[in-house]
Amino acid sequence: MSQKPKVLISDKMDPNAARIFEERGCDVDVITGETPEQLAARVGEYDGLAIRSSTKVTKEILAAADNLKVIGRAGIGVDNVDIPAASAKGVVVMNTPFGNSITTAEHAIALIMALARQIPEANAETQAGEWPKSKFMGVEVTGKTLGLIGSGNIGSIVASRAQGLKMKVVAYDPFLSPERALELGVEKVDLGDLLARADFITLHTPLTEETRNILSRERLEQTKQGVRIVNCARGGLIDEAALKDGLDSGHIAGAALDVFATEPPPADHPLFGTPGFTCTPHLGASTTEAQVNVALQVAEQMADYLVTGGVTNALNVPSLSAEEAPRLKPYIALAEKLGSLVGQLEGPGVKSLTVEVEGAAAELNLKPITAAVLAGMMRTFSDTINMVNAPILAKENGLDVREVRRGKEGNYHTLLRVVAKTPDRTREVAGSLFGEDEMRLVEIAGTRIETDLEGHMIYIVNEDAPGFIGRLGSTLGNAGVNIGNFHLGRRLPDKHQGGDAVLMLSLDQQPDDATVKAICALEGVKKVKSLSF
Ligand SMILES: NC(=O)C1=CN([C@@H]2O[C@H](COP(=O)(O)OP(=O)(O)OC[C@H]3O[C@@H](n4cnc5c(N)ncnc54)[C@H](O)[C@@H]3O)[C@@H](O)[C@H]2O)C=CC1
Numbered sequence: 001m002s003q004k005p006k007v008l009i010s011d012k013m014d015p016n017a018a019r020i021f022e023e024r025g026c027d028v029d030v031i032t033g034e035t036p037e038q039l040a041a042r043v044g045e046y047d048g049l050a051i052r053s054s055t056k057v058t059k060e061i062l063a064a065a066d067n068l069k070v071i072g073r074a075g076i077g078v079d080n081v082d083i084p085a086a087s088a089k090g091v092v093v094m095n096t097p098f099g100n101s102i103t104t105a106e107h108a109i110a111l112i113m114a115l116a117r118q119i120p121e122a123n124a125e126t127q128a129g130e131w132p133k134s135k136f137m138g139v140e141v142t143g144k145t146l147g148l149i150g151s152g153n154i155g156s157i158v159a160s161r162a163q164g165l166k167m168k169v170v171a172y173d174p175f176l177s178p179e180r181a182l183e184l185g186v187e188k189v190d191l192g193d194l195l196a197r198a199d200f201i202t203l204h205t206p207l208t209e210e211t212r213n214i215l216s217r218e219r220l221e222q223t224k225q226g227v228r229i230v231n232c233a234r235g236g237l238i239d240e241a242a243l244k245d246g247l248d249s250g251h252i253a254g255a256a257l258d259v260f261a262t263e264p265p266p267a268d269h270p271l272f273g274t275p276g277f278t279c280t281p282h283l284g285a286s287t288t289e290a291q292v293n294v295a296l297q298v299a300e301q302m303a304d305y306l307v308t309g310g311v312t313n314a315l316n317v318p319s320l321s322a323e324e325a326p327r328l329k330p331y332i333a334l335a336e337k338l339g340s341l342v343g344q345l346e347g348p349g350v351k352s353l354t355v356e357v358e359g360a361a362a363e364l365n366l367k368p369i370t371a372a373v374l375a376g377m378m379r380t381f382s383d384t385i386n387m388v389n390a391p392i393l394a395k396e397n398g399l400d401v402r403e404v405r406r407g408k409e410g411n412y413h414t415l416l417r418v419v420a421k422t423p424d425r426t427r428e429v430a431g432s433l434f435g436e437d438e439m440r441l442v443e444i445a446g447t448r449i450e451t452d453l454e455g456h457m458i459y460i461v462n463e464d465a466p467g468f469i470g471r472l473g474s475t476l477g478n479a480g481v482n483i484g485n486f487h488l489g490r491r492l493p494d495k496h497q498g499g500d501a502v503l504m505l506s507l508d509q510q511p512d513d514a515t516v517k518a519i520c521a522l523e524g525v526k527k528v529k530s531l532s533f
C-alpha cells in the first residue's frame with residue numbers, strides 16, 4: 001500500500017483544514033507556535049506545509065524540508081515564504097487568493113469609519129469613566145474622496161463598499177485598465193494626483209520592491225492637510241516614522257494600521273499612544289467566514305496536489321485542474337522517461353530541446369509535459385530536480401525550449417517526440433501510449449522500436465551483419481547478465497543489411513563497466529550505453 005502524504009499545519013487554522021486533509025487521504029499534524037529551529041527539525045517528515053502568516057518559510061526551513069512538495073498559504077500574502085528558494089527546491093507554493101478578500105475589505109472600511117469618528121479613542125475614554133462628548137468631533141465620509149492604492153481583489157471590493165457610503169473613489173494602480181476603472185466606477189489617477197486629492201487613503205497592494213515605502217516621507221508630505229490613512233495590506237508600504245511625524249504635526253488627522261513593518265511590533269513602537277493613531281493586530285482576515293473559506297480552500301488545493309497532482313492557485317507553476325491531472329498523468333510519466341533517455345544518452349550537453357505532441361496529446365496542456373521532459377532529462381545529473389524547478393533551471397542555464405503541437409494523427413493515435421540538440425548532433429526519441437496509460441518508446445535514432453523504458457537496459461548501435469547477436473548474447477551471458485527483452489530495428493530510411501541496426505535490450509542485471517567495454521569491443525559496434533529507468 002502506498003504511504004499517505006503527510007501534512008503539517010504550523011499556524012492556527014480553522015479545524016476544517018485538518019478534516020479536509022484527512023477526508024482526502026492525507027495524514028495531518030497540527031503543531032503551532034514552534035520556533036524556527038523546532039520547525040526546521042520537524043519539517044523533513046512532511047510532504048505538505050499549511051501556513052498562515054506566522055510561520056516564516058525561510059531558506060533554512062526549506063533546506064531542511066527534504067520531502068516537502070507543497071506549501072499552502074491559507075490567505076493571500078506570501079511574503080512570509082521564500083518563493084525563489086521553494087522553486088529551486090521544487091516545492092509548489094499556493095495561496096487562496098479570494099477566501100478572505102471581502103473580510104479584509106470590510107476591515108478597511110471599519111478602520112475608515114473608526115478614523116472618521118475617532119471611535120477607538122472615544123470608546124477608551126468613555127470606558128475609563130469620562131464623558132468626553134465635546135472632545136470628539138468627527139467627519140462625514142459622504143462626499144469625501146477615497147484614494148485607493150491598489151485596486152485588485154480587495155481594493156475593488158473596498159471601492160464598491162465606499163461607493164455605497166457615497167464616497168468618490170480615485171484609484172492608483174499601474175495595472176488598472178481604463179475599462180476596468182469604468183466597470184468599478186473609479187477614476188484612474190496617478191499617485192501624485194491621488195495624494196493631492198484624497199481625504200482618505202487606503203492601501204491594497206502586495207509588498208514588493210516597487211511598493212515598499214510607497215507612502216514615503218516625501219509622499220506623505222504631498223498628501224492633503226487632514227488626510228486619514230488606512231493600511232490593511234502589508235507593513236512596509238508606509239514609512240512609520242514619517243507617519244508619526246505627520247500625526248504629531250497635525251498634517252495627518254488619523255492613521256489606522258492593521259499591519260506593521262515588524263510583526264508583532266515592539267511594545268514601545270513610536271506610533272503607540274500617538275493622538276489620531278489606531279491599530280489592530282493584523283486582523284484583516286480574522287472573521288469566522290474568511291477563516292473557514294481559506295482553511296477549506298487551502299486543504300482542498302494541497303490535498304489535490306498531493307493526491308492527484310492537480311495544481312490550483314500556485315504562484316510558481318502553471319495551474320493544472322483536478323480533471324486535467326489524471327489525463328496528463330501517463331503523459332507526464334512518458335515525458336519523464338523520454339527526457340531521462342535523452343539525458344542518459346547525451347549528458348549535460350543539450351543546448352536546445354523541442355517537445356512535439358501529435359494526435360490526442362496535442363489537445364493537452366503542454367506546459368506540464370515539457371516540465372516533465374526537462375525534469376527527466378536533468379534528473380540524470382541531479383537528484384533534486386523535479387517538474388517545479390526543472391523549467392527554472394533550464395531557463396537559468398540558457399536551454400532553448402520549444403513546444404510544437406500537431407493536431408493530426410500520424411502512425412500513432414498519440415505521440416510525444418523529444419528533439420534535443422547538442423553542439424555535435426540532434427537526438428530524437430518518440431513515445432506513445434497504448435490503451436489508457438501503457439507507455440512505450442516507439443522511435444529512437446531514426447529507428448522504429450517498441451519497448452518499455454523500465455529497469456536496466458542497454459542501447460546499442462551496430463553495423464547490421466550476421467553473427468552479431470550471437471556474440472552479444474555470449475558476452476552478456478559470460479558476465480552473468482540475463483536478457484529479459486530484446487528489441488531490434490534497422491535505421492530508417494535505408495533499412496537494409498549492412499546499414500545500422502539499433503538494439504534496446506531489457507536486462508535482469510545491470511552490466512558492469514567491463515561488460516559494457518566488452519560489448520563496445522565487439523566487431524561492428526558503434527555505440528553502447530547502459531541505461532536505467
Ligand atoms: N490584513 C490582512 O489580514 C490581509 C492583507 N492582505 C493583503 O492585501 C494585499 C492585496 O490583496 P489583494 O487585493 O487580494 O491582491 P491583488 O493581487 O488582487 O491586488 C493587488 C493590486 O495591487 C496592484 N499593484 C501592484 N503593484 C502596485 C504598485 N506599485 N502601485 C499600485 N498598485 C499596485 C496590482 O496591480 C493589483 O491590482 C496583499 O498584500 C495581501 O497580502 C490580504 C488579506 C488579508
Ligand SMILES: O=C(O)CCC(=O)C(=O)O
Pocket residue numbers: 052053074075076077078100282284285286
Ligand atoms: O492569515 C491571516 O490572518 C493574515 C491574512 C493575510 O495577511 C493575507 O491573507 O495576506
